[in-house]
Amino acid sequence: MSDLLPGGADRKRLSVSLPLLLRPRRRDARPPPCRRCGGPSWWNGWRETFPVVATAAASVVERWQLALPLGKCSSCHRAFTCYPPGFYPRRQYQLDVVADVVAAVTLGSEPVGHVAATVTASATSARRWTAWVAALTRAGELVAAAAQVDASVATVALPPPRDARHPRAAAVLAGFEALGAALARVGVAAMERTGLGRVLGWQHRRHGDVYGLAGGHRSFSSAMAPGGRPTTP
Numbered sequence: 001m002s003d004l005l006p007g008g009a010d011r012k013r014l015s016v017s018l019p020l021l022l023r024p025r026r027r028d029a030r031p032p033p034c035r036r037c038g039g040p041s042w043w044n045g046w047r048e049t050f051p052v053v054a055t056a057a058a059s060v061v062e063r064w065q066l067a068l069p070l071g072k073c074s075s076c077h078r079a080f081t082c083y084p085p086g087f088y089p090r091r092q093y094q095l096d097v098v099a100d101v102v103a104a105v106t107l108g109s110e111p112v113g114h115v116a117a118t119v120t121a122s123a124t125s126a127r128r129w130t131a132w133v134a135a136l137t138r139a140g141e142l143v144a145a146a147a148q149v150d151a152s153v154a155t156v157a158l159p160p161p162r163d164a165r166h167p168r169a170a171a172v173l174a175g176f177e178a179l180g181a182a183l184a185r186v187g188v189a190a191m192e193r194t195g196l197g198r199v200l201g202w203q204h205r206r207h208g209d210v211y212g213l214a215g216g217h218r219s220f221s222s223a224m225a226p227g228g229r230p231t232t233p
């Protein structure tokens, strides 16, 4: 699974076509309290990661060598990783990179392999990301959540272009853009540039939810958006 975040020996699987940018090690004086029991925690080393991240310009990516600080609870002994803002767990290719590729695959006319190559990914990964986005949720649920987050702006679900290569993924991606824009309008800060990145990144920071490619499908729930309520019992 080349799009999962590798560590250690898996590093050799990474694309070598991008220079490795070493990021400085950063952590607070103390780790945050334990998320499970609220107990005090202590720093317990670092984990090296090698993510591919989006820059401000779409389809321009960087490969980082990034050490993530590890914490451990002194009460229940739970070990955890502290992620910097804008960093999504268990992803070699970060969410803005994935969103840019899926947008180009679904709406563009370039061959999928060419689109994937702009971020040093394979066509297989680009197709897997597209299927993953399409299966995450329904576009209508995202648009409804956007209206609940920011009722001052009427959000309309636009149908994807008739010639979209993957209409469902295109519609879901547009729904994430609508909800991401609504979150930004009500003041939810985000480092991410795309709607997919903002919404899933915010859910991770707020609730600890991670929507992974592997380990079975987990559907996004807009009930966790601020002010959002479950649409089904």
Ligand SMILES: [Zn+2]
Residues within 6 Å of the ligand: 034, 035, 036, 037, 038, 039, 073, 074, 075, 076, 077, 078
């Ligand atoms: Zn604990």
